Amino acid sequence: MEEEEERERRRKRRGVKEGKKRKEDEREQGVEVRGGLVGSKSKEMEEEEGLWRHKPGYGGGGQDGPINDLGFRGQPITLAKPKGTYRILSLGESTTYGYGVEFNETYSYVLERSLRKEKPIQVINGGVRVWSTYQSVRFLDREIERLEPDMVLFYHEVN
Numbered sequence: 001m002e003e004e005e006e007r008e009r010r011r012k013r014r015g016v017k018e019g020k021k022r023k024e025d026e027r028e029q030g031v032e033v034r035g036g037l038v039g040s041k042s043k044e045m046e047e048e049e050g051l052w053r054h055k056p057g058y059g060g061g062g063q064d065g066p067i068n069d070l071g072f073r074g075q076p077i078t079l080a081k082p083k084g085t086y087r088i089l090s091l092g093e094s095t096t097y098g099y100g101v102e103f104n105e106t107y108s109y110v111l112e113r114s115l116r117k118e119k120p121i122q123v124i125n126g127g128v129r130v131w132s133t134y135q136s137v138r139f140l141d142r143e144i145e146r147l148e149p150d151m152v153l154f155y156h157e158v159n
Contacts, residue, residue, distance in 0.1 A: 051138050053128055066103060073103055073125045081148045085120040088112075089149035091136040096127025096155050107155075124149070132156065 045055050058067035068076045081087045090096055090108040098106030108125035115121040124147065126139065133156050140152060 051135055053139075073097055073106065073127065074109065077122065077124065079146060082120070082122065085122050086115075086151075087147070087149050088121065088123045088151045088153060089126050089140075089144075089147055090123055090153045090155070091126045091131075091140060092153075092155035093127060093131045093157070094129040095157055096125065096153075097129055098125070098127065099129055127155075 045052060047053055054067040054071045054073065056067065056069050056071040058065055065073065066075070067073055070077060070079060088108075088111070090111075096106070096108065098108075103109060103125070106125055106127075108123045108127070112121055112123035115123075126136075128135065131139075133154065136154055136156070144152075
């Protein structure tokens with residue numbers, strides 16, 4: 001029991017250190033975090049009141065990118081669904097976006113790689129930090145026809 005408690009304390013200390021390191025990295029890159037939303041020097045932009053997205057083509061790598069020309073985290077994709085491809089749109093907040101991990105460690109990327117072995121699959125990582133179900137539903141209402149997903153995944157946790 002004591003070993004488990006000590007492991008948990010070490011894990012929490014490591015998480016705090018990693019969080020501080022991320023904030024330092026963001027400051028160095030010119031990111032202005034304001035109440036969970038980010039300012040004009042960051043990878044996110046407000047499109048309309050209450051709905052923000054990633055700046056298309058944001059070149060950040062590592063834990064912040066890449067952001068493709070359509071504003072989604074990941075490699076370039078076309079707006080038109082490729083013929084014969086099953087397209088999944090993954091919506092959510094920082095966990096879907098993959099905050100703190102490389103883009104090829106996000107669940108959207110891993111899902112696509114796993115399913116692609118069977119047939120042509122495209123999983124669009126539509127996760128945006130600090131989104132709630134409200135933003136995901138608004139975004140889906142606005143973009144579903146353009147993106148033509150065959151399936152939509154929603155993943156929101158309670159923060």
